[in-house]
Amino acid sequence: xxxxxxxxxxxxxxxxxxxxxxxxxxxxxxxxxxxxxxxxxxxxxxxxxxxxxxxxxxxxxxxxxxxxxxxxxxxxxxxxxxxxxxxxxxxxxxxxxxxxxxxxxxxxxxxxxxxxxxxxxxxxxxxxxxxxxxxxxxxxxxxxxxxxxxxxxxxxxxxxxxxxxxxxxxxxxxxxxxxxxxxxxxxxxxxxxxxxxxxxxxxxxxxxxxxxxxxxxxxxxxxxxxxxxxxxxxxxxxxxxxxxxxxxxxxxxxxxxxxxxx
Amino acid sequence: xxxxxxxxxxxxxxxxxxxxxxxxxxxxxxxxxxxxxxxxxxxxxxxxxxxxxxxxxxxxxxxxxxxxxxxxxxxxxxxxxxxxxxxxxxxxxxxxxxxxxxxxxxxxxxxxxxxxxxxxxxxxxxxxxxxxxxxxxxxxxxxxxxxxxxxxxxxxxxxxxxxxxxxxxxxxxxxxxxxxxxxxxxxxxxxxxxxxxxxxxxxxxxxxxxxxxxxxxxxxxxxxxxxxxxxxxxxxxx
Numbered sequence: 001x002x003x004x005x006x007x008x009x010x011x012x013x014x015x016x017x018x019x020x021x022x023x024x025x026x027x028x029x030x031x032x033x034x035x036x037x038x039x040x041x042x043x044x045x046x047x048x049x050x051x052x053x054x055x056x057x058x059x060x061x062x063x064x065x066x067x068x069x070x071x072x073x074x075x076x077x078x079x080x081x082x083x084x085x086x087x088x089x090x091x092x093x094x095x096x097x098x099x100x101x102x103x104x105x106x107x108x109x110x111x112x113x114x115x116x117x118x119x120x121x122x123x124x125x126x127x128x129x130x131x132x133x134x135x136x137x138x139x140x141x142x143x144x145x146x147x148x149x150x151x152x153x154x155x156x157x158x159x160x161x162x163x164x165x166x167x168x169x170x171x172x173x174x175x176x177x178x179x180x181x182x183x184x185x186x187x188x189x190x191x192x193x194x195x196x197x198x199x200x201x202x203x204x205x206x207x208x209x210x211x212x213x214x215x216x217x218x219x220x221x222x223x224x225x226x227x228x229x230x231x232x233x234x235x236x237x238x239x240x241x242x243x244x245x246x247x248x249x250x251x252x253x254x255x256x257x258x259x260x261x262x
Numbered sequence: 263x264x265x266x267x268x269x270x271x272x273x274x275x276x277x278x279x280x281x282x283x284x285x286x287x288x289x290x291x292x293x294x295x296x297x298x299x300x301x302x303x304x305x306x307x308x309x310x311x312x313x314x315x316x317x318x319x320x321x322x323x324x325x326x327x328x329x330x331x332x333x334x335x336x337x338x339x340x341x342x343x344x345x346x347x348x349x350x351x352x353x354x355x356x357x358x359x360x361x362x363x364x365x366x367x368x369x370x371x372x373x374x375x376x377x378x379x380x381x382x383x384x385x386x387x388x389x390x391x392x393x394x395x396x397x398x399x400x401x402x403x404x405x406x407x408x409x410x411x412x413x414x415x416x417x418x419x420x421x422x423x424x425x426x427x428x429x430x431x432x433x434x435x436x437x438x439x440x441x442x443x444x445x446x447x448x449x450x451x452x453x454x455x456x457x458x459x460x461x462x463x464x465x466x467x468x469x470x471x472x473x474x475x476x477x478x479x480x481x482x483x484x485x486x487x488x489x490x491x492x493x494x495x496x497x498x499x500x
Contacts, residue, residue, distance in 0.1 A: 058401050095403040105394035109416045119402035122412055151493070171402060 009072070011036050011175045011206045012057060012097075017066035019052055019230075026052045027063070028230035034175055034208060039201045041217035041238075042210045044227035045253055050210045051102075053227065054179050057208075058097050059090040070096050071174055095123070098168025098176040102183050104160040106152040106167070112139070113148040116166050131170070138166040142196050158189030162196055175206040182213060214257050218242050226250045268459060269468055276455045276465070283451035284472045290368050290447055291437045291476075295430055297373025302380025309385055320381070327378035333439050335375055340367040340443045364443030372440065376433050383425035387418040420491040427484035431477055438473075448472050 013033035019026050026049045034040055042050045055061045057068055059075065059082065067076040070093040075086055082090055106115050113135055120131035139145045142162035152160055161181060168176055181197065182190040194216050201207065201220045211217050217224055217238065224241040226234035226249075234241050234250040245251045271277035308320035327335070340362070348360040391414050399413040441450035452469035456462040 060397055060401060091403045091405060094401055097401070099398075099401040101394060101398065103394050105392075105398040107395050107398065107413060107417075108392075109420065118412065119404070122408055123403045167398075167402075 008035065010034055010069070011038070012068075012070045012208075014053070014057065014069075015067045017053065017056060017068070018064045019049075019056060019061060020064055026230050027056070027066075030066070030227075030230070030232060032225065032232065034206055036174075036206050037204045038223060039205075039207045039209070039221050040223045040225060041221040042208060042225045042227060043212070043214065043217060043253075048227040049230040050227045051179055054177050054208060054210050057177060058094045058099055060099075068093070095171065096174045098165075098171045098173035100161070100164050100168050100176065100178045100181050102180040104152075104157070104164045104184070106160055106163055108152050111149050111151060112144065112155070112163050115152065115163055116170050119167070120170050135166070135170060138169050139163075141169070141199070142166045143192075156189060157185045158192045161185065161193045165193075165196055165200075169200075175208065176200070178207065178209040178211070180210050180212065182211070212257075214242070214254070226253065228253075265461070266464070268455075268461060268464060276451075276459075276468075279451055280448070280455070280468060280472065283446055283448045284476065286445065286447040287434065287437050287449075287472070288476060290365055290372070290440055290445065291430075291434045293365075293369040294372035294376060294437065295433045297369055298376030298380045298429070298433065301373060301377030302384055305377060305381035306384035306388065309381065310388055324378045324381060327375055332372075332375050332436055333442070336368060336371040336439050336442060339371040339374075340364065343367050343370075364440060364445030367443055368437070368440030368445055372433055372436050375436060376429055379429050379432065380426065383422050383429060384418070386425070387422035388414065390421045391417045416491075420488075423484060423488045423491060427481065427488075430480060430484070434473065434477055434480070 010033040013031075015031050017027050017030040017032075028049075030049075030053055032040075032053075042053065044050050052061055056063045057070070059068070059077070062077050062080050062082060064080055065076075065078065067074055069075075073089055073093045073096075075082075075089055075093065077086055107118065110118060113132070116135035116138060117128070117131040120126045120134070121128060136145060136148065139148060142165055144159060144162055144166070147155060147159060147163075152163065155163065165176075165181075178197065182193050185193065190213070194213065197207070197209070198216075198220050209217070209221070219238075221238050224234075224236065224238050225232055226241060226245070226247075228247075228249050233247045234245055241250065242254060245254060267275065269275060269277055269280070271281075305320045305323060308316045312320060343362050344360065344367075347362050348358065351358065351360045395413055395417065396409065399409045404412065437447060438449035441447060441453070444450070446454075448469055452465045452472075456465040459465070
């Protein structure tokens with residue numbers, strides 16, 4: 001399902017992506033493209049490679065082989081490392097992405113507002129006034145304007161993750177990557193974060209979401225990808241993947257998941 | 263017990279010279295600490311980010327400095343340094359005599375000793391920076407320098423401050439060893455005064471008080487700095 005509409009460049013794509021950690025082949029040839037407005041959920045068992053796949057896109061992990069493209073830029077690193085020139089291009093590509101971590105990874109020595117304006121000020125070189133205005137609008141979107149001067153350590157996990165989402169949005173990203181955004185949260189805090197992500201989907205944002213929240217994936221995605229042992233086993237609309245999975249493994253995974261959640 | 267008036271600031275008192283000696287202790291300590299800070303930063307960086315030879319060199323330095331008496335390092339710099347300077351000077355055709363000051367030799371020797379300790383503190387502080395916060399910096403497109411300046415250094419500094427405070431206290435105490443070069447700092451001055459007046463107890467006690475004043479005041483400063491840098495770090499979840 002990576003067929004391109006002729007003449008349209010995807011927001012991001014990976015082709016032939018491989019990655020191994022020692023003898024462990026984590027990704028074994030992944031092809032995936034996201035067009036503007038796509039919301040793609042990536043599901044699969046632990047160790048299936050979904051987080052690694054997501055982390056390879058901004059080169060937090062350097063792929064062993066294959067190509068990653070973001071907008072007009074693309075990288076095909078060789079041998080698990082980046083040259084100086086490739087590193088510069090990787091930084092440009094990161095500038096067009098937003099990334100939301102499982103553990104939030106806010107900067108603990110900066111307040112909520114400072115976390116959001118950090119990259120606009122010190123990476124993109126925008127003015128403080130402009131960055132602050134925009135950050136306040138983003139904090140309003142995630143419902144945290146009253147926490148602008150709070151320290152991350154004083155926030156709940158759900159609040160921290162919403163700040164992290166505002167920080168990602170401040171990048172003006174072409175696409176946002178979510179790496180299990182609710183897995184580190186207490187159950188009662190999951191909802192507030194999913195609500196924010198759902199609102200972003202409704203805005204037509206382009207998103208890749210690695211998640212274990214099957215109900216949410218089914219509801220919010222335009223497309224669902226099932227990963228197994230570093231390969232894409234199933235790729236289709238939520239109705240196709242959840243309703244009538246073609247592979248046995250996808251069927252087994254989904255039934256175990258829905259049983260457990262019931 | 264001696265006449266406390268000997269410590270006064272009048273014409274017969276040693277007060278003024280002791281005060282000056284205290285300032286010299288402070289000066290040589292600050293110079294040595296900064297020396298050690300530069301060296302320690304370099305060595306910590308070498309041990310964290312250097313290639314094989316750089317790392318070996320940095321580790322060798324800390325191993326050697328840990329295993330050699332401090333007083334020997336000072337002799338090495340003062341007497342050995344004088345010899346080296348003389349040899350170089352003669353080779354270049356300058357007329358003698360050659361000398362190096364006790365201040366410079368002491369500063370370099372104590373700096374070298376302290377650098378080993380400071381590099382340990384700094385390396386530990388760097389390694390304590392949560393990797394996730396570094397990834398968060400990389401993923402918004404920060405380059406190495408911005409990442410260090412905006413994400414790594416501020417967090418590492420918070421962790422390093424108590425350890426650096428200890429290193430500073432050690433430097434002040436080690437600075438007494440520089441008295442062997444004849445530099446008139448607190449230790450040297452009180453022993454001269456004690457010898458001259460034969461009031462040993464009085465003057466060594468006065469020396470102790472001078473060191474205590476310096477260490478206590480600087481301890482307060484470090485505490486203040488720690489408190490400031492800890493803003494935001496304590497609270498739920500941390």
